[in-house]
Amino acid sequence: MPAMIKELITKTRSYRRFDESRAITRDELLEFVDCARLSASAGNRQPLKFILSSHPATNEKIFPHLRWAAYLKDWPGPAIGERPTGYIIILGDTTVHPAFECDHGIAAQSIMLAATEKGLGGCMIASITRDTLRAALNIAPTLEILLVLALGRPAETVIVESVPPSGDIRYWRDDEQRHHVPKRSLDELIVG
Amino acid sequence: MPAMIKELITKTRSYRRFDESRAITRDELLEFVDCARLSASAGNRQPLKFILSSHPATNEKIFPHLRWAAYLKDWPGPAIGERPTGYIIILGDTTVHPAFECDHGIAAQSIMLAATEKGLGGCMIASITRDTLRAALNIAPTLEILLVLALGRPAETVIVESVPPSGDIRYWRDDEQRHHVPKRSLDELIVG
Numbered sequence: 442m443p444a445m446i447k448e449l450i451t452k453t454r455s456y457r458r459f460d461e462s463r464a465i466t467r468d469e470l471l472e473f474v475d476c477a478r479l480s481a482s483a484g485n486r487q488p489l490k491f492i493l494s495s496h497p498a499t500n501e502k503i504f505p506h507l508r509w510a511a512y513l514k515d516w517p518g519p520a521i522g523e524r525p526t527g528y529i530i531i532l533g534d535t536t537v538h539p540a541f542e543c544d545h546g547i548a549a550q551s552i553m554l555a556a557t558e559k560g561l562g563g564c565m566i567a568s569i570t571r572d573t574l575r576a577a578l579n580i581a582p583t584l585e586i587l588l589v590l591a592l593g594r595p596a597e598t599v600i601v602e603s604v605p606p607s608g609d610i611r612y613w614r615d616d617e618q619r620h621h622v623p624k625r626s627l628d629e630l631i632v633g
Numbered sequence: 634m635p636a637m638i639k640e641l642i643t644k645t646r647s648y649r650r651f652d653e654s655r656a657i658t659r660d661e662l663l664e665f666v667d668c669a670r671l672s673a674s675a676g677n678r679q680p681l682k683f684i685l686s687s688h689p690a691t692n693e694k695i696f697p698h699l700r701w702a703a704y705l706k707d708w709p710g711p712a713i714g715e716r717p718t719g720y721i722i723i724l725g726d727t728t729v730h731p732a733f734e735c736d737h738g739i740a741a742q743s744i745m746l747a748a749t750e751k752g753l754g755g756c757m758i759a760s761i762t763r764d765t766l767r768a769a770l771n772i773a774p775t776l777e778i779l780l781v782l783a784l785g786r787p788a789e790t791v792i793v794e795s796v797p798p799s800g801d802i803r804y805w806r807d808d809e810q811r812h813h814v815p816k817r818s819l820d821e822l823i824v825g
Binding site: 445446447449450451453455471472474475476477478479480481483484485486487489490491492493511512530532542543544545546547548549550551553554555557558565567578580581584587588601610611612622623624625627630631632633 | 642677704735742743770776816817822
């Protein structure tokens, strides 16, 4: 097998502006969730459930409940014409188990990597107005809203760079709207 | 890019017995952590730190603090000769941020996929005797122990199968010591 996972991970950036001419099919979303299904789960309990959206009408129902890019104070999120064309909402089923450990992180990474492979991309969003999203989609109270994965064909440039000497890890946009993401060095992360 | 992420995810099972003749180098572990480094992090805070172990002496220090395979009541964990040949301990640095969301799940999945690509495998272990592991490795109190990834060349067969009608998701071993893992169906996971 050729060494490609690092290339795929490197390409899997957080994208927040999309080319709406690229629709996503429900079959594609199902294939991504199947990748999550086959991933590890704490105690093999598999407590995650998923809501899929690939139609403009349900996409529009989801969008208002998401908060985008906390560090970009002047940017309210993607404008009409550059919004996600699909979503996967990751839920924790409390009737299976009350806690979800980091299962949703494992699942989300599997999904985002599978999306990258299909020429898609997106953003894992945890900053959600949960009450209103729950009401909008009529999500059962036994299902905890963990993450919303916003998906589409990326329509922006994301540049990974080193954290500056100030230590500031906030992402930022330059005058050409390129998105810069400071990442800590490997040396900083290794403590033993 | 050929469709391979699903194949890689399918091969990335939880392995608990290893071929100790396959050593792991520190450079390999660094490469795996670099994949975690390039993965998503909540608010781009990047609060995770990592301890690497690829030497028999440090591997032996880590092993006693791990609890293996809760559902296999008669199996205390891998015997001498079939133990992990490397570990990556994922820590949360509370001086960066007090909470780690599901960052360690994202990081762990990136690492395990990179390990699979190198012919390695292993197990994400959250059932850890944290106090004694902290003492054994002299881990600073500001670092929360989140997960231990046990790694090596897998020396067991893992079979993914459907959850039986009883709904029992506990993994089990047959008479030939093959490890069976019941996975829920895609239909069961999709709620909308």
